[in-house]
Amino acid sequence: MLTRPTTRTLVLAALISLLAACASTPPPQTTPDMASQLQQRAPIRFLLTFDDGPARGSTDNSSLQILRTLDQNPVQPGIKAVFFAQTRSWHAGETEAGRAILRQEVADGQVLGFHTATPFHADHALMKPQDLEASLNNGIADLTSLRGSAPDLVRPPFWAYNAQTFAAYQQHGLHMLLTDLSANDGKIYGYHISLHRRGNLLNMLAHVRDEILIGKLPVVDGAIPVVVTFHDINGYTADHMAEYLQILIDTAHELQMPTTTRPFYDEAAAVDRAAVARAVKDGSAPKELPGVWQWIWGE
Numbered sequence: 001m002l003t004r005p006t007t008r009t010l011v012l013a014a015l016i017s018l019l020a021a022c023a024s025t026p027p028p029q030t031t032p033d034m035a036s037q038l039q040q041r042a043p044i045r046f047l048l049t050f051d052d053g054p055a056r057g058s059t060d061n062s063s064l065q066i067l068r069t070l071d072q073n074p075v076q077p078g079i080k081a082v083f084f085a086q087t088r089s090w091h092a093g094e095t096e097a098g099r100a101i102l103r104q105e106v107a108d109g110q111v112l113g114f115h116t117a118t119p120f121h122a123d124h125a126l127m128k129p130q131d132l133e134a135s136l137n138n139g140i141a142d143l144t145s146l147r148g149s150a151p152d153l154v155r156p157p158f159w160a161y162n163a164q165t166f167a168a169y170q171q172h173g174l175h176m177l178l179t180d181l182s183a184n185d186g187k188i189y190g191y192h193i194s195l196h197r198r199g200n201l202l203n204m205l206a207h208v209r210d211e212i213l214i215g216k217l218p219v220v221d222g223a224i225p226v227v228v229t230f231h232d233i234n235g236y237t238a239d240h241m242a243e244y245l246q247i248l249i250d251t252a253h254e255l256q257m258p259t260t261t262r263p264f265y266d267e268a269a270a271v272d273r274a275a276v277a278r279a280v281k282d283g284s285a286p287k288e289l290p291g292v293w294q295w296i297w298g299e
């Protein structure tokens with residue numbers, strides 16, 4: 001005799017079919033023809049970016065852990081990245097300990113960019129124009145003091161921007177950098193097992209491969225910069241950073257995408273040139289945001 005399925009059974013069945021669908025989705029393949037075309041193009045180089053730092057806390061500080069791993073790791077020592085900082089964040093950027101971390105980033109040859117200069121992770125697109133203006137002035141002053149020169153890069157919080165915020169960035173000499181790959185790491189601690197992260201990054205890099213094949217991405221200093229985003233206040237990122245570096249190299253090999261000899265940027269001026277070249281040029285062009293953000297903000 002058939003019985004009515006319970007809600008629990010239905011949810012379970014839906015989950016199982018979803019997992020089966022995920023498991024049966026074939027990984028992106030690079031055909032021999034694509035591989036030979038890629039050999040004719042410039043190699044890729046990974047431009048790492050970190051949002052939301054500095055991390056809070058003096059023990060096991062995630063930002064400092066990231067700095068150590070970028071400097072010393074089995075994949076490529078001496079990696080330089082962009083840190084999009086929250087210079088006045090509550091209990092972090094606004095504190096002396098937080099400013100010391102930001103100074104350490106500059107001393108290490110890392111590039112500091114603007115993210116927020118408010119106590120919280122404020123959405124620039126929701127701020128009144130005068131509040132955004134004040135925030136930009138504060139953040140630029142903070143970063144100029146830390147860096148010794150004005151910042152030229154911004155990453156919008158929540159990837160949220162519009163024509164007005166884009167124009168405000170431009171008026172302050174800030175180039176808005178979005179991303180090609182986003183690790184989405186540590187959102188549910190312990191859930192994102194290695195295979196999941198690998199598949200996620202592989203799919204996003206396959207999209208980059210397709211853009212390279214149609215000549216969409218610029219070549220800078222002989223390489224095509226591929227922007228990758230992590231969260232340096234996230235303990236999961238910090239604990240798995242060296243593993244992420246290896247995953248990026250593995251996925252490039254798997255997709256037969258040639259990389260530069262040193263596949264990660266290792267000098268601040270080159271990081272900056274690459275980031276400026278990859279920044280959004282037209283604030284009214286269709287948005288290209290990572291993952292679920294495209295669904296939320298894309299039109």
Ligand SMILES: [Zn+2]
Pocket residue numbers: 051052115121157158
């Ligand atoms: Zn953020």
